[in-house]
Amino acid sequence: MTPRADHVEFSGRVASGYGAIADGYGSTDCNGHGTHVAGTIGGSTTGVAKSTRLVPIRVLNCRGSGAMSNVIAGINWAIADHAAGAPAVANLSLGGSFSSSLNTAIANAVADGITVVVAAGNNNSLACNYSPASAPSAITVGATTSIDARASYSNYGSCLDIFAPGSSITSAYFTSSTALRSLSGTSMASPHVAGAAALLLEADPTMSPSAVTAKLLTYATPDVVSSPGVGSVNLFLYTKSAWLAPTPIAPSTPRDLAAVAGNGSAALSWLAPTTDNGSSVTDYLVEYSSNSGSTWSTFSDGVSTTTSATVTGLTNATTYSFRVKAVSSAGTSDASNVVTTTPGIPGEPTSLRPTALNQSVRLNWTAPTLNGGSAITDYVVEYTTDVSAGYSVFDDGVSTSTTSSVTGLTNGTSYFFRIKAVNNIGTGQPSGVASAAPWAIVEPSAPLDVRVTNIELNKISLSWTAPVSDGGSSVSDYLIEYSSNAGVAWSIFADPTSTIRSTTVTGLINATSYIFRVSAINISGTGAASIATTAVSPGIPSAPCCVNDISVGPRRVAIQWGAPTFNGGSELTNYIIEYSTNNGSTWTTWDGNTGVVGCVCANVARTVSPLEDGVPHIFRVRAKNAIGTGEPSEPSEAYTPWTPVAPGAPRLVVATARTGQVDLDWEEPTTDGGAPITDYMIQYSVNSGAAWTTLADGVSSSTFSIIRSLTTGVSHIFRVAAINEVGTGVWSTQSSPVTTISAMVNDPFSGAIALTNSTGYLTSSTLTASREAGEPNHGGYAPSASIWYKWVATETGTLVLTTSGSDFDTILGAYTGASVNALTTIAVNDDATGETGLWSRVSIAVNAGTTYFAAVDGYSGKKGATRFNWTFTPAPTPQVPDAP
Structure with a gap:
């Protein structure tokens, strides 16, 4: 929130604040957003809390963007500036990606006693994915339309605390001291709630942030926002100059x-x-x-x-x-x-799990959550082949074990089982029913998902998943086989007996293609073999992965791919890139540099050129080491190089008139035409576009320009065109007209402004000021951008001059003399003791009949807005002594 301080809506209620952006504007609004937000909080006609004091904290640049670190710095400044116990509300009408650091900074502010209100964001998405909207300690505000519907842009979800008006909100604007403008966004909704919080603190300054939040949510109107969004609260801000206590309501249900x-x-x-x-x-x-x-x-x-x-x-x-x-x-x-x-008897056992075996079923279950108040002493195991005919009790003795094997069953017959728990009071309710059919032992089914896990010199590592069925008897070993002739003949790898589902097959021949399969063994014999792996070669890299494009341009395609999972046991030397223009019927090897020696790269990229424009190309990549070349990757999608054209039109050209200059800002075109933009051409017109003049501003791809040396007092319009290697693109839409502003009269020594009255202040700026030939140093620093004032002394006394309130590091000098190159220094100062903001202060004794000059300049060439203050105190009138 950085309001324009002299706007009529604020009536002198804007304090000095903080600026995190080193662009010379300090805490002054140069975008309009901050003035609008402040007007909704505390404007005298547009605001909610019409008499509140406003402290500007500027953390975004003139284009409305900035770094998260600047936002955190602004919050930390607010904490340091906040007096203990003083009522305070901070409004953050901004948003970005989720940041735990920003959320922590907000929590620190709330802990310091500052009620923090934040915008939910304008992404029509979950507010919890953004900051500061996701900050748990902040009041997160969604936006509504004039018919109390959630605005289509407003974020939503469980991180929202309340809704407030956010569409077509009229408030103060920065273009003049009386300007108003209508804007929309959650940035406009948040200050409504911040203003309401300020009203609460005005009524009771001792309220904590949590108490303010509770009051706002208690007074809010429920269930009036239509389509609030999944997971959102349905509370709409309610404010009243005299807050009314709600009708008492009983608690919600336990x-x-x-x-x-x-x-x-x-x-x-x-x-x-x-x-x-x-x-x-x-x-x-x-x-x-x-x-x-x-x-x-x-x-x-x-x-x-x-x-x-x-x-x-x-x-x-x-x-x-x-x-x-x-x-x-x-x-x-x-x-x-x-x-x-049911008191006394146990509850029912849970999670009954049967395992079919040969002529038996093994049962496992979980003990009941409730034992009825006395220890469980036994479990009753019941089974049947027909639930409607009732259950039989299996005699497994007395046991508190939660497992039992029911024996003597018929293979191939389905049985149903249930369990009851017993204590000294009685027998509880049965568990849920589970069924299984015992079966005779057979060979295991085939292992699953046999895969290569490593490729090295003369060896291949494998892993697999256990078979779905062990055939009724536990797997005791796995048989590993390999083939070097695509499965025509198989060899057995002699490894120790093991149920571990991985192995390394050794003794293989490098650069020879092998496939592998695995079979499970139990007491009945060796089961069916698994599906064979794809072919791999010891010592040879595996295929690279995931070939895709980075960019497509004229006669070129930039591709990237993932390194092979296995390098074959030795360092990769290079890749072979192939492309096809006939969907893979034939392939052409690119002869560019693909070496990667010494690079342990997870991803590799190359720009393949020259290619034929307008023709689709697909790509594949092979990895190579000292042993040989691996299999190719899967082909990429088709990418078509194309001939570049001139760029599109630049967008949103905005001209802002300042003293002695015009700031021109625009956004880059939606397309660069396929070649980088190297320059922008700027033209201006003083006759509504009937004729245009090209600005000579050198070569630059920046989307911002400061234009000086224009005729002052004349209306100008501007347009911009982008330039690339092909040529100049189409012109942008022309800017709104602006009238250039004349330079300041007191830039030269000869134009020094005379100070009147015994005390007062004047505001100005050194942004367009200059230095004069022969101008003296000010406080030991060479002049850079000075403005001049003078005091014509009509009586003797003391004159105190300060730059307190300026928004940059100033230097102040006081002089006598008749010309700028022949001045006598009376007093100079850089940073005054007791002043904040690096302001300056001098105190000089003045004599009636002498003219004194003062120069305001910037330390190390700094410029900005100035406030020049003076106070004259006449010398006391001599008194006639009393008679002895």
């Missing part, structure tokens, strides 16, 4: 009630309500029912805000329902979710 049965009891736990609606919870009512909720009884546990209770005096083996309500001074909430449990 959440996630859970019950654990005990011996004649049930232990309950729950989560507090999501909101107490402004009245603290003072008690919880615990209710229970033994008739499925037909009637409810209240358990007498006294008054407590603890979110747990143990209900006693229950009858074992009886099923009870439970619910909880929250109580506050505003009333009693609705009941929580209802849960049931």
